[in-house]
Amino acid sequence: MIKRFFHKPLAVISLVWVVTLLVLSIAAPLIAPYGPDQQDIMHALEGPSAAHPLGTGVLGLDVLSRLLYGGRVTFLSTAISLVAYLSVGTPFGLLAGYRGGLTDKVILRVSDIAYAIPGTVIVLVVLAVRPGDEDAAMIACGLVSAPSLARVVRSATISVREELFIRTAVVSGLSDVHILRKHVLPTVMGTVIVHAALFATAAIGLETGLGFLGVGTRQVTWGQLVAEASKNLGNQPWLLLPSGFIIVTFILAFGLIGDGLRDATAEGYSVRQLPVGRSTVKDGSAAVAATADADFAVAEPLLVVDGLSVAFDIAGRPTTVVAGVSFSLRPGEIVGVVGESGSGKSVTIAAMLGLLKGTGRVTSGTMRYGDRDYELSDVKSLAALRGGRVALIGQDPMSALDPVFTVRYQLAEVIRTHTDLKGAAVDARIIELLQAVRLPDPELVARSYPYQLSGGMAQRVSIAAALAGEPEVILADEPTTALDVTVQAEILDVLRALGKTVVLVTHDWGVLVDLAERAVVLYAGQVVEQGSIADIVGDPKHPYTMALLRSNPYFAAPGRPLPAISGAVLPPQDWPAGCHFADRCPLAHPECATAPVPLVVTTGRAGVTRCLFPEDVSGMEGVSA
Template sequence: MTTTKTRPALARRLLRRPSAVIAVAWLVTLTAASLGAPLIAAHGPLDQDLTQVLALPSAAHPLGTDSLGRDLLSRLLYGGQPALLAVAEALAVHLVVGAGLGLVAGYLGGWVDHLTTRIGDLLFALPAIVIVLVVLSVFPGNLHAAMVTFGVLGSPSMIRVLRSRTLGIRQEMYVAAARVSGLSDAQILRRHVLPRLTSTVIVQAALFSGVAVIIQAGLGFLGLGAQPPAPSWGGLVADASQVIDRDPWMLVPAGVPLVLTVIALMALGDAIRDTAVENWSVSKLAASGPVAPPPVAEEMAEETAGTSRAPDPDALLSVRDLTVEIGGVPVVQGVSFDVMPGETLGVVGESGCGKSVTALGVLGLVPGGGRVVRGRVVFDGVDLVGSPEGLARVRGSGIAYVSQDPMVGLDPTFTVMAQLAEAVRRHLGTTREQARERVLELLAMVGVPDPPSVARRHPHQLSGGLAQRVLIALALAGRPRLLIADEPTTALDVSVQKEILTLLHTLQRRTGIAVLIVTHDWGVVATLCHRSLVMYAGQVVEQADVEPMFVRPLHPYTAGLLAANPHQAVSGHPLVTIPGAVPPPRDWPVGCRFAARCPHAADDCRAAPVALVQPEQARLTRCLHFEELVDEGVRR
């Protein structure tokens, strides 16, 4: 990752904290002294001088001697070697098991999460000290086996914490954008998820290391570690306890280094956590899962002209009978449409109609743990439903995605160059230098001023319009054939919206890419789209070419949306609105879902599900009384 000159390196900022400096100094000094014990200690750890029994500190013995006249400094330094090795072994196992399982469980979910959680619960319920003592009874004096066992038994705390954090991070839009761009799960975990968990891992590791130091010393105190007369920190404490009535001083060199090491580990963990938090220039969005509504009372029948047709072999994307559930509740039902090569299809409707869920369902990225339960999504002749391999192949290189908020579609920890170059190298297999050249070319293609300067910036240093251009460049990195744009101008100013729409139109003409654009703005539809799909309450209610739909809508909902279009507002006249609101999935009626808001609704509209019909060539409508709507338009 490239850093800017205004952002000092993590290590330099860490060393500005006095607590971190003191902790690092102590740990480095202790480690160096233990490893260099043969060079530092003037006496061997087993050398005895019975004329200097329990001697106080002196020039010959800087920390004094024990009950057998052995030099305490020498025994402390030599005893530090097995102590540090034992802690390192336990920590390594703890990180591999805890961090590995926590990341995988939180990111993959499903049966992997369930199995990992159950294993973690089982390990958490086991008394770690008792199990370690059992291991030592089977392998007497084998401190390595004991600490490895302790590392495994201590991993559930890491698993739980990282699983919880990963569950939230995987809902971030920049993670979804990375998946859409075609990155593998391993790459996403390593490059986009794990960096966000660095501070959490460090704090957990520091806490565990402190406990491991105490456990190692405790085993030595009980005589279950290094066997006398071999030196160990726990053994020094045990020796000091035996002569505390005669020589209280001996407890100081035996116990103080142990206490200081634990305190230093805790202080260092806290300092690194606080320093790492400063890296996040954009606050993490709260990721709260949706509350699952109760199941729908009655399954809606789908006997429609749109869903009965086979996928169009000439279409680039052909969706048939797409049904998506979140929490066991259908939120999109029986959606069918085609996107032809080089075509722009607009998906229109109010918020809550299922537009974005439909778009994400095509990519297999339904939010909130949702899933596609029925239907086909055929892209370039390949059905993507139930095919993780097929989705992995087309994401980024076949189908690209642009979210509505560019600031959450980009990873805040990486520069523009790092993120775009990663996608370019993934899809095009270029060298680093070739990837950099391609990134600058992409930025120039989307109209970014001064591409080299922008490439060095982080997302928080970009304006909304500039960030959206970067996101479009990221989507184009793999030379996709279809671009799914989910309300790409919603979060932008009006003037910037026009620039982005012009950019999309220009890119389509230049590259021939097909576009599926989700919007609630009829101006966007009129400017960019060839055909339009109108959705209401999870269903397609009308589908037609743009011009006929504008001139003569065949569904009351479409007519109401067009009448409420601010672009057609007349000065001095109130803007027409549609009464009521879109019903949530749990409240979908049995009959026409728009009936409660429709001026043409009759009893037959509410009696049974309404099917899509084809009243004329290239037009579909889900209305029993569309003739009345046509006659009303003619009379006007």
């Protein structure tokens, strides 16, 4: 963590500045040219000179010396109040958040009361009781502010408490103290650091203010210097500069150090170290060379995606995550795009809608829709298609619906945007749509808010919303993944009965087989096989398809190990120039790795496969367990 902190220039400069001030303050008696109260009446209120490098104040007191001495008080006061703040706020916050129940209630009420009392008043009262005792005042300041820290730590703790790793620790029989210290505290540390830095700046401000008001300690402080400067602003404006500069930079530095610490703590565990690439190509995007793919498009297609490539910035480098994906759909056809996570299936759908997130961009590829061609990189023209001609059904129906509006309102909005319907016709259309997705009581559902619907009902409503713009093509991205199987089966029935052209993205081969007529199998950003469902599932011609189907427990013999594929999908930055599956493939030959493998037409059927040895796939053995 320390190493990472030193990689943040602003935080390091700030730290150096604070440490310098600290050292100088400690060494004040040794290095200060004058004592803090040493007067030089002949040179009062003067600007910088050889004798007084930062000038003098009233009675000719040396500003430099007084700043050095003043730092001692400021540092000590800040430290005292910070200790009081942290040592009370953090443990009580942890306790309230972790224990919950009565403990939580008591701590919350006490902190509410403390909250209601103005902190400054408390500090002034303390100073009234103990005049000049600034230490007591700063402790009071820390204690009065601690409840706000406790509250923040409490909410952070509550969200951590629900984490699985806390459950796991409890199951392991570890003590509460251990769990709080080793599991909860490190996770909420970032929050604590930021608040501590903010509080420290406030404490410095308060300390300065006390000096300014003249109610603090009688020793010289930075605040007193500011007060003195402001009194003599007309006579000697210079005086405000040294003390003002010190205080402003000091507060700024504290904030920056806090941010640096917070980031360094978090990066310690969240930095994903890039695996050492096997590919010798420097730029990930170049690793995917164009292949001379066989032209495979259906006759009279409604929609053709041609040569779609998408790149994201991964660790600052442009990296191809979808490499030359092409497929086509006949009107009314349901085509499944199937693949594991990282295969590029959802990115493909997002690119078709012009909805790539973050640094994602289409680097090449066109889409032919009806008789018009679209550049897939032209997000604006794709936007015109969305909702009207092409609609999306997502995985999570609850997040697709706005929780604050009724189903009727949300459907009406889509209908008015995409059709000319008005008034009662809109209502009639809403009921019609809800009936089309087989909701038993459309009137009731139309009146409902999303939270009143079950997951299955919500997904039906989001299908209805997708239908509202009367699209020809529906892109369904894992539409049933979040649902129970019995509900999934019904949603698949609904999708089948729509009679629309559907691109079904799924990782579930059962869902694919149930709904789709043809399949496009993706692996590591490439189409590896395409063909009818019966061909692909019954007689796969790509080793990946074959191995994946074999590893499905449905086909397993009880008591015998599943024929699992070894290894894992390579991350995009490691994709080799040759076959992306070669490192896991039991059929791999040396030539598989040397050059890009093109899609070739599968002999004897309407399909393509990206394999140099498709005829060996059916007799494939040695899928290791």
